[in-house]
Structures are given as structure tokens and as C-alpha cells.
Amino acid sequence: MATDLHRPVTTPAPSPAGEPEAAVRVEGLTRSFDGRAVIDGLALTLKAGEFTALLGRSGCGKSTLLRVLAGLDREIAGTVLVPRRRAVAFQAPRLMPWKRVWRNVLLGLPGKPERALAEKALAEVGLTERAGAWPKTLSGGEAQRASLARALVREPDLLLLDEPFGALDALTRIKAQQLVAELWQRRGCAVLLVTHDVDEALLLADRVLVMREGGIAYDTAVGLDRPRGIGAPGFAGLRSRLLSELGVEDGGAEDAGADDQRHREAAAVAHFDV
Numbered sequence: 001m002a003t004d005l006h007r008p009v010t011t012p013a014p015s016p017a018g019e020p021e022a023a024v025r026v027e028g029l030t031r032s033f034d035g036r037a038v039i040d041g042l043a044l045t046l047k048a049g050e051f052t053a054l055l056g057r058s059g060c061g062k063s064t065l066l067r068v069l070a071g072l073d074r075e076i077a078g079t080v081l082v083p084r085r086r087a088v089a090f091q092a093p094r095l096m097p098w099k100r101v102w103r104n105v106l107l108g109l110p111g112k113p114e115r116a117l118a119e120k121a122l123a124e125v126g127l128t129e130r131a132g133a134w135p136k137t138l139s140g141g142e143a144q145r146a147s148l149a150r151a152l153v154r155e156p157d158l159l160l161l162d163e164p165f166g167a168l169d170a171l172t173r174i175k176a177q178q179l180v181a182e183l184w185q186r187r188g189c190a191v192l193l194v195t196h197d198v199d200e201a202l203l204l205a206d207r208v209l210v211m212r213e214g215g216i217a218y219d220t221a222v223g224l225d226r227p228r229g230i231g232a233p234g235f236a237g238l239r240s241r242l243l244s245e246l247g248v249e250d251g252g253a254e255d256a257g258a259d260d261q262r263h264r265e266a267a268a269v270a271h272f273d274v
Ligand SMILES: Nc1ncnc2c1ncn2[C@@H]1O[C@H](COP(=O)(O)OP(=O)(O)OP(=O)(O)O)[C@@H](O)[C@H]1O
Pocket: 033, 034, 038, 056, 057, 058, 059, 060, 061, 062, 063, 064, 065
């Protein structure tokens, strides 16, 4: 029987003396479904302000981990220390269709927050003009930006992103990636991005984790200079290492092929100015 030891804290989880402040500290985390441990004794520390990408094969438990960190799942054993100010955005923007965009942005905030607060967050994601619109009138990319604004309005110290760009077309996806990179640089919050896309991980993150068999099986720093492009020196080596950690031959398997195709389509405009 899982014991609930989830203990959200108001300040980032403490680190031993001399180490940078931690945004997240997880020890011995186990989450089981029907007696099967999807996460099994996982340990993880994320530094404050660090951008981390989380890769792993389908079904390995990435979303489960994110939901635990978001505080949406407390049926766990182990210790999870996260900042109180945290926000999550999912692949599906999850906007309430009967509320205008600005009201969606403020959804769930305590008290009676003013429209101006939503408008500030919407301006950050370039959606000022759609504040009064109904969600069904938004494009996929706009809806995703509204979802990001809803996360930003919470002023998170930890931003959790679960494949937020997965459903977007190639160009919209690149714009959304650039936006997240800019927001991260401006806000300075820790970001944990779940993605299937190795290139996306390497373009955006300081650090990439690969999840396997219920734990973090591989953990690497991405020391590439910014701005980054998929042709940067060192990119291909990291890419092939990560693909092999995922059990995919570089350039061979279908998943990687689809990503290659997307990036070829977008390569002409892809440039990360951060
Ligand atoms: N509420 C639930 N009840 C039962 N099983 C669940 C539940 N949530 C997740 N699982 C199982 O836990 C495992 C991990 O699921 P999870 O969604 O975390 O994987 P993932 O790595 O995010 O996958 P994907 O990359 O395909 O989104 C899967 O086998 C899934 O079926």
C-alpha cells in the first residue's frame, strides 16, 4: 500500500551546503497502478532555474512523474519536495469552452483576480488581442499559448510542461518552442519538459534525462552554446547517444524519422535566438 509522503514546501527544496538551490528534490519515489510499479524508487534533483527535458519511451512513466510533481497525484510512496508555486501545461490546452480566454487564464486562482493580471500573461505569450475571445475560435497554437499564459499567471518557480507542442504543426511548434525558451530566460523558473522529440530536448534544455524501468536511467548536461541549431557542433553526438538510450537507431526507426522529417520541413526558419 502506497504511503502518501508528498510534502509540498513553500520555498524550494533545500540543498546541502555549497550546492546550488534545488527546485525539486525527489527520493525513493514509487507509484504503482494495480500492483505494478510504474515509478520505482526514483531519485531526482532539479536545480532552481534549470531547464530540464525528460525523454523516455511511451508508457515509461513520464506523465505519471509530472503529475506527481504537479501535486495532482498523491498516491505515492517516497519524498517529493517541490516549490509551492508551480504550474503545469499539457499537450491538450484544456481550456473551458464556456469561459472567455482571459477567464480561462485566471481559472483556479484564489480570490478575485483582475482581468489585467490575465492580460499581462497573455501579452507575454503574444495573445493580447484574443483575451476576450472564446476558446473555440483559437487556433491550436493560440490555444497552447493561452494554456501557457494560464501557467505563467501563477508566477511559477517550477513550470511543468507535458508535451505541450506535441499536437502542433511544424512551424507553429518551432514558434512555441522559441516562446518557451524566451519565457524561461525572462522568468528564470525551473522548467521540466516532457517530450518525445530528442531534437526539441537538445534545442531547449540545459540537461536531458531519460526515464526507463521506473527511474532516471540516463542524465546528461547539454553544454551547447546558445543560440542553438540542429547543425551545431556536438549536437549530432548528443542526439545519437540519446537515441541509443531510447533504444532507437539514429536515422533508422520510425519515431526518429518522423522527427527528422518535421525538422527538415522547418529547418529553413528554425533558429533559437536565446
Ligand atoms: N490512472 C492510471 N491507471 C492505471 N494505469 C495508469 C494510470 N496512469 C498511467 N498508467 C500506466 O502507467 C504507465 C505509464 O504511463 P504514463 O502516462 O506516465 O507514460 P508516459 O511515459 O507519459 O507515456 P507517453 O509517452 O505515451 O505519454 C502506463 O503503462 C500507463 O498505462
